[in-house]
Amino acid sequence: MLGEGLLKGLAETARNFVGSFVSKERLTTVQYPEQRIAPIEATRDFPFLVYDGGDWQAGMRCVACQICEKECPPKCIYIVKSTDKKPDYVGKPQFYPARFDIDISVCMSCQICVEVCPFEAIKMDTEFELSTTDRFGGLLFDRERLAKSDEYYHRIHPTEATAVDARLAEGKAKAEIKTTTAAIASAVKGAEIPARPAGDGD
Amino acid sequence: MTLGAFIQEKNKPEGWNRPLAMKPDGDGELLEVAMGPHHPSTHGVFRMDVSLDGERVIRLKPVFGYLHRNHEKLAEGMSYLGSMPFTDRLDYICSLTNNWAYALAVEELTGQAVPERAEYLRVILGELTRIVNHASSIGFLIQEMGASGTPLMYAFKARENVLDLFEALTGARMMCNYMRFGGCRVDASPAWLEDTRKVVAGLPQFVDEFERLLTGNEILMARCQGIGILKPELAVNAGVTGPMLRASGVNYDIRKVDGYGIYNRFPFRVPLGEHWDVYDRFMIRLLEIRESIKILEQALKEIPTGTVMDSKAKIRGFRPKPGEAYGRIEAPKGELGFYLISDGGPNPYRYRVRPPSLINLTILEDMSLGQNVADVVLIFGSVDIVLGEVDR
Amino acid sequence: MMTVEGIKMMIDAALPGSGVEIVPNPSPSGQHSLRLDPRHAVAVAKFLRDDEELALDFLSNATGVDWPDKEVTEKVKVTRPVTKTLEGVEQTTEEIVEETRKRVEPGCLEAVYHLYSVAKKHGPVVIRMKTVNRTDQVELPSLTSIWRSAEFQEREIFDLFGIVFKGHPDLRRLLMWDGFKDHPMRRDYIDPDDFEYEPTAHDEVLARAAAHRAAEANQEGGSAGK
Numbered sequence: 001m002l003g004e005g006l007l008k009g010l011a012e013t014a015r016n017f018v019g020s021f022v023s024k025e026r027l028t029t030v031q032y033p034e035q036r037i038a039p040i041e042a043t044r045d046f047p048f049l050v051y052d053g054g055d056w057q058a059g060m061r062c063v064a065c066q067i068c069e070k071e072c073p074p075k076c077i078y079i080v081k082s083t084d085k086k087p088d089y090v091g092k093p094q095f096y097p098a099r100f101d102i103d104i105s106v107c108m109s110c111q112i113c114v115e116v117c118p119f120e121a122i123k124m125d126t127e128f129e130l131s132t133t134d135r136f137g138g139l140l141f142d143r144e145r146l147a148k149s150d151e152y153y154h155r156i157h158p159t160e161a162t163a164v165d166a167r168l169a170e171g172k173a174k175a176e177i178k179t180t181t182a183a184i185a186s187a188v189k190g191a192e193i194p195a196r197p198a199g200d201g202d
Numbered sequence: 203m204t205l206g207a208f209i210q211e212k213n214k215p216e217g218w219n220r221p222l223a224m225k226p227d228g229d230g231e232l233l234e235v236a237m238g239p240h241h242p243s244t245h246g247v248f249r250m251d252v253s254l255d256g257e258r259v260i261r262l263k264p265v266f267g268y269l270h271r272n273h274e275k276l277a278e279g280m281s282y283l284g285s286m287p288f289t290d291r292l293d294y295i296c297s298l299t300n301n302w303a304y305a306l307a308v309e310e311l312t313g314q315a316v317p318e319r320a321e322y323l324r325v326i327l328g329e330l331t332r333i334v335n336h337a338s339s340i341g342f343l344i345q346e347m348g349a350s351g352t353p354l355m356y357a358f359k360a361r362e363n364v365l366d367l368f369e370a371l372t373g374a375r376m377m378c379n380y381m382r383f384g385g386c387r388v389d390a391s392p393a394w395l396e397d398t399r400k401v402v403a404g405l406p407q408f409v410d411e412f413e414r415l416l417t418g419n420e421i422l423m424a425r426c427q428g429i430g431i432l433k434p435e436l437a438v439n440a441g442v443t444g445p446m447l448r449a450s451g452v453n454y455d456i457r458k459v460d461g462y463g464i465y466n467r468f469p470f471r472v473p474l475g476e477h478w479d480v481y482d483r484f485m486i487r488l489l490e491i492r493e494s495i496k497i498l499e500q501a502l503k504e505i506p507t508g509t510v511m512d513s514k515a516k517i518r519g520f521r522p523k524p525g526e527a528y529g530r531i532e533a534p535k536g537e538l539g540f541y542l543i544s545d546g547g548p549n550p551y552r553y554r555v556r557p558p559s560l561i562n563l564t565i566l567e568d569m570s571l572g573q574n575v576a577d578v579v580l581i582f583g584s585v586d587i588v589l590g591e592v593d594r
Numbered sequence: 595m596m597t598v599e600g601i602k603m604m605i606d607a608a609l610p611g612s613g614v615e616i617v618p619n620p621s622p623s624g625q626h627s628l629r630l631d632p633r634h635a636v637a638v639a640k641f642l643r644d645d646e647e648l649a650l651d652f653l654s655n656a657t658g659v660d661w662p663d664k665e666v667t668e669k670v671k672v673t674r675p676v677t678k679t680l681e682g683v684e685q686t687t688e689e690i691v692e693e694t695r696k697r698v699e700p701g702c703l704e705a706v707y708h709l710y711s712v713a714k715k716h717g718p719v720v721i722r723m724k725t726v727n728r729t730d731q732v733e734l735p736s737l738t739s740i741w742r743s744a745e746f747q748e749r750e751i752f753d754l755f756g757i758v759f760k761g762h763p764d765l766r767r768l769l770m771w772d773g774f775k776d777h778p779m780r781r782d783y784i785d786p787d788d789f790e791y792e793p794t795a796h797d798e799v800l801a802r803a804a805a806h807r808a809a810e811a812n813q814e815g816g817s818a819g820k
Contacts, residue, residue: 005418012415013352040366044373071518073284110287110379115387116518124373219742220763267769275779313622438712441653441743454712525621528655528708528718539655541708544621556655556708564746593769 041157044111044124046104049146052089056147061121063094068113068122076106077113088119089168090175097143104130105139120164126156219439221567226255235575239268243346243579246589250566250578257574262567266560269593277553282308282383282520285553290377292555293591296335298327298368299533301381306462307529307540308383312522314515319508320385321464325501326398327368327380328531329494333405334361335534336445336487336494337412343484343583344416347425353415360408363401370394384515395502402498409491417488426481430569430581433478440568441561444536445490446585449475449482456532467504468497480584487586521548535559535586555594559587598626601648601719608641609634617722627706627720632734635723636761639740642709642719650709650719653741656748658755662728662781663701670695700727703757705734707744725757728780736762754779 020026030037053059064081080099088094113122125148132138154161226232238249247268253261273292277285289304290297302324309316316324338361341354365375371390372378380387416422432442437450447454455472457465473489475482522544530539536558543552562585570578596604598616605614605628613631630638642650674691703725710717725732736759738744746768748759753767756777767774776783787806 003420005420005423009415009419012411016356040369042370042373067518071281071284073280073287108287108377109374110377111373112283112287112379217739219739267767267771270769272778275783310623311621436742438651439742440745441741443654452712454715459715523621525619525623526625527619527621527623528625528720529623530654537654539708541655541657541706543659552657552659554655554657556657560746560750561743564743 039126039156041159043126044109045128046107046109046125046130046141047102047111047113047122047146048125048148049100049143050121050123050150050153051147052150054149056144056149057096058086059089060096060147061089061119062097062100063088063119063121064097064100065118067116067118071112071116073110073112074106074108076103077101078103090172092175100143100146102141102146103139104141120168123153123157123160123164219436222571224258224260224571226258226260228255230255232260237578238265243583245342245583245587246592248587248589248592250582252575252578254575257576259570259573259575259578262570262578264563264566266589266592269589271594273594274553274555278549278551281548282522282550283517285550286382287377287379289555290379291590292557292594293533293535293538293559293588294376295338295588296331296534297376297378298331298372298380299531300538301378302328303529303531303533303538304540305381305383306531307527307542308522310529311525311527311542311544312383314384315512316385316463317509317512318464318506319389320510320512322501322505323386323390323510324381324463325465325468326498326505327371329498329501330364330367330398332494332534333491333498334364336491337361337408339534339586340412340416340484340487343480343580343586344422346579346583347422353412356408356412356415360405363404367394367398367401370397382511382515382517383520384512386510389510395505398498399502402495402502405495405498406492409488409495413488417485422484423481425577425580426479426484426584427477428479429573429577430480430584431478432565432569436565436568440564442536442565443558444532444534444562444586445483445486446536446562448472449486450478451475456530456537460530462529462531468500470494470497480580483584483586519548521546526552530556533558535588535591536562538591555591557591557594559585559589559591563587563592596648598628598719601642602628604645604648605638605641608645609637612638614638625718625720627722629722629724632723632725635735636737636740639721639737642721643740647714648719649711649713650717651741652710652712652717653707653737653743654710654718655706655708656737656744656751657706658751658757658779659704659706660728660755660780661701661704664699665696666699667694667696669693702726703728703732703755705748705751705757707737728756732756733758733760735760736765738762753777756780 016026050061051057051059052061064079066079066081069075069077069079078099078101079097082096082098085093086096109124111124114124130139150161150165153164233254235252235254236249237252238244239247241248244250247266249265249268251261251263251265252259271291273288276288280288286301286304289300292300308314337357338354341351341357344353345351368378369375371394372380372387432446432450434450434452437447438452438454442450443454443456451474453472453474456462457470458472470493473486473493475486524544524546526541526543528539528541530537537556538558539556541552541554541556542550545551566582566585569581573581602614602616605612612634615629617627617629619626642648669692671690671692673688674693675688705723707721708717709719709721723734725734734757736744736748738748738759739761745763748757748762749765749768751757752759752762752765753770754777759765766772770778778785
């Protein structure tokens with residue numbers, strides 16, 4: 001009969017219409033901003049700098065190597081290296097960033113800065129409610145605004161953060177083994193030196 | 203007659219692959235209409251300068267370049283890895299297949315091998331992208347017919363589940379930036395594979411519902427059948443690829459012809475059209491969704507364990523030796539190819555994207571001449587373009 | 595699928611004197627190309643498309659490449675008259691002296707085509723054509739009459755590189771607007787800074803904008819003729 005296809009389609013639509021009131025999986029509307037959906041763990045929005053411990057300046061992992069600045073595709077990172085050094089998480093003195101600006105109006109959340117950072121210092125945040133009335137200054141994040149603690153990182157990306165912690169602990173253990181073997185070697189050398197002139201006579 | 207002979211018919215008259223010169227019947231002036239760039243149905247900022255005799259199209263010249271972002275020149279100043287997020291933004295609905303095409307071209311250039319688990323992940327994500335793209339494309343086509351977005355929202359309902367999968371794996375819903383030269387960026391957890399299996403299990407029901415809603419619909423059939431006919435020899439000569447080419451009856455699917463990646467392990471059929479019109483293109487896309495579901499089910503069953511990134515692959519300091527390569531894949535819209543010339547430095551010397559949407563538009567005029575102007579919108583919708591790819 | 599050498603032999607057999615050369619490709623992709631002489635390019639392209647065995651009926655990709663002028667410094671041995679004082683007597687003798695000379699190797703623009711076969715399902719076959727130089731002799735024959743897919747792609751090459759294709763049915767700009775000058779994809783293209791833009795927190799853009807606005811204000815002040 002003419003119109004049969006149309007009626008079948010309309011029946012489909014009617015079924016969905018009625019079902020949207022009774023079926024549980026169809027009631028997907030969330031009254032944002034009063035209600036929120038839990039974000040998916042791997043989601044990425046804009047970068048932030050991780051710091052260990054309580055003091056964001058002393059514990060910041062970033063050593064201002066400027067690799068993220070070079071690799072960033074839209075060139076939204078601006079770093080100024082410091083002139084003095086501070087100890088990092090294994091105790092070695094490293095530079096730190098005197099200025100670290102990210103222009104989030106340019107950043108496209110591609111996450112290449114995170115991928116190339118050798119020090120696990122920059123990671124992706126999940127915050128997206130960043131609208132502001134200040135057009136230029138409000139979207140230019142400086143060092144202090146970007147610094148967030150390691151506990152925060154564990155809260156937003158638990159699996160990733162535990163993997164990063166494991167890698168850092170491994171790195172610290174390797175560095176400690178290196179320093180202890182170097183200390184033993186130099187102690188042995190110090191003990192050997194008086195013996196050498198006797199050997200020279202042979 | 204075999205297909206080869208059919209396409210290669212000798213003694214073709216001079217100018218056979220040019221559009222017909224239409225003459226208006228009767229007197230009176232031709233009406234020049236600029237359809238676009240502000241137009242709800244032009245899939246982006248796109249303009250068609252149409253000369254009409256009453257309702258009939260006498261001339262149609264497409265004009266684009268409104269979304270030109272000089273992607274090719276930017277890539278000459280950026281490292282190879284730095285261009286990967288920009289490839290996401292070419293065909294912005296199917297970002298993962300764009301990534302795959304670029305990674306494939308660079309792997310051709312350097313001879314890089316890809317581990318097996320990465321290949322399976324690429325196939326899974328590529329086929330999910332294909333399903334999302336075909337469903338959305340059908341939805342947009344029906345919306346242009348006047349269905350006010352209902353089929354589109356059905357397609358988007360299925361798309362939301364897939365986008366959640368993409369976000370859980372790559373971190374972003376649309377601009378995924380996931381494939382790398384030598385594999386994929388991060389591994390998929392067993393929990394993610396379980397979620398994917400659940401989503402794929404719900405897809406056949408979605409396609410059935412979509413078909414019940416649309417395929418027998420008399421309005422759809424009356425508007426789409428017999429419109430926008432594209433002959434196979436003109437399609438091949440004009441460089442048309444993808445579902446458009448197969449709807450014109452030409453059996454050419456790059457997944458079967460080139461066999462890139464591990465597609466040789468997946469038996470799937472290639473649907474072909476018999477009437478070469480808009481309705482065939484719509485049906486081909488529906489049938490291809492079903493074939494993709496088959497591939498997905500098999501890939502999810504067979505995915506092996508292992509790494510997803512070749513251990514010898516470099517992320518920084520990547521300098522391929524001088525040479526050039528052209529790598530192409532069957533993207534949902536057609537043949538997406540990347541042509542790279544390397545001069546040994548960290549940046550490519552020449553970086554070219556072969557956009558399927560742009561080349562599929564070559565015969566837009568041929569298909570529309572003589573039709574009513576209302577059908578031009580449908581014909582254009584059946585070409586399935588995305589302006590990000592046309593203009594780069 | 596034949597190798598490039600085999601295809602060259604076939605072309606030479608069918609169209610002798612057509613000047614086809616092989617351009618080797620050092621990368622692992624193994625996609626060597628054939629350079630065509632622009633005078634015989636259309637005939638060779640027709641042969642490639644209509645031949646029974648090759649059946650390259652599908653033009654997949656057509657693009658342009660810019661090879662800019664190169665400055666080459668080389669050491670050349672020349673005979674020059676040299677004045678020397680030998681045993682208190684000034685003499686002029688001819689001697690061989692080494693000099694450094696600089697010359698400019700002219701660049702060119704190149705069009706590269708990737709061909710496949712839908713009937714035989716093989717490919718790619720890469721063909722290339724070079725223009726004579728980058729400035730005034732930038733013409734190449736259009737292959738649109740052989741493969742329709744070259745229509746838009748050659749328009750794009752004309753728009754972005756400046757190669758003029760003779761025999762193209764409708765050669766005008768594709769991506770840039772019609773009144774645009776210059777060809778953006780060339781290596782020596784300088785982008786204009788007089789476009790309408792929104793300044794951002796990027797200092798560089800702000801500085802350039804300020805300089806440009808100052809220049810404009812000076813011009814306007816001068817022309818207003820206070």
